[in-house]
Amino acid sequence: MELYTPLRARTQTRQRAFGPVVYNCVNVVFVRDGSAVLFGDFGRKLVTSGSTVLLGPNVLIEVAPKDSVTYSVVTLDIDYFVDQVFWRYSARVSDRLDAAELATKLYPQLFQVIRINHESLKQVLPELDELVDLSISGKFTERFNRMQSLWFGIADLLAPYVATTQVEAHNSDMRHVRIASTAIRRFAPLRADVQAAAYLLRSAPAKAWTLQDLAESVHLSRSQLQVVFFASMGKTPFEYLKMVRVELMAKYLRESQLSVEAIVRLVGWRSRSHAASSFRQLMGMSPSEYRRFRAHLL
Structure with a gap:
């Protein structure tokens, strides 16, 4: 059985349709070559080389490649993602429960297709390839800092393209609500x-x-x-x-x-x-x- 890690990356090629499927995690998918049609409650979306798909948890999706599609996907445990929101907005939130609620407000669009500019894409791909190699190596603990560094570099380049909602939240405004992230491990409920x-x-x-x-x-x-x-x-x-x-x-x-x-x-x-x-x-x-x-x- 593959060792659980909160951050992993893979590159693969698919020639046959798969799904519908739903994930209990955050997936960031970079289309490297070919094209595919995605469909779900967001309608039908064509993705081609250069497209990046942001897929939040609990979104039903089906993928139908046109001939074939090669893509790299970075998968994030929800708690790991919320932890990043917590530290990024630490001046606004008092704990990770607040951060989880803030995350749902900041990122209400659980499915997005974006295209980053060519120069940014050129910067992302080598970092993405190294992240995939380290992820496959099974040395997450030993290379934790480097893997995080690679992911943060990728996320920094993506950030200007991601649709978010402006939320002016302060400690006194946040409701302490426990949501799905606190109970999820191994990308499935425990x-x-x-x-x-x-x-x-x-x-x-x-x-x-x-x-x-x-x-x-x-x-x-x-x-x-x-x-x-x-x-x-x-x-x-x-x-x-x-x-x-x-x-x-x-x-x-x-x-x-x-x-x-x-x-x-x-x-x-x-x-x-x-x-x-x-x-x-x-x-x-x-x-x-x-x-x-x-x-x-x-």
């Missing part, structure tokens, strides 16, 4: 009861779940389940179930000839209109449009 609840929803998405049924299955009260599930996953149990059903719908639309109506029933929805609305919300297109789009890629 709480056993949350993992169990998510597993049940993924294992039986077609079941007519009630909050009471799910809570009893993991030995929590309904209110406890709501709180701990949202804290770990950034979604309520039923928002998570909706995401699971959309992922499954997309799989059937890609890989079977079943009608949309049959797929809707198969994944657990009783209303086609509700299913279509949920699918469009997360994938940026209707089920029929998605099937035609994916058929066009073949």
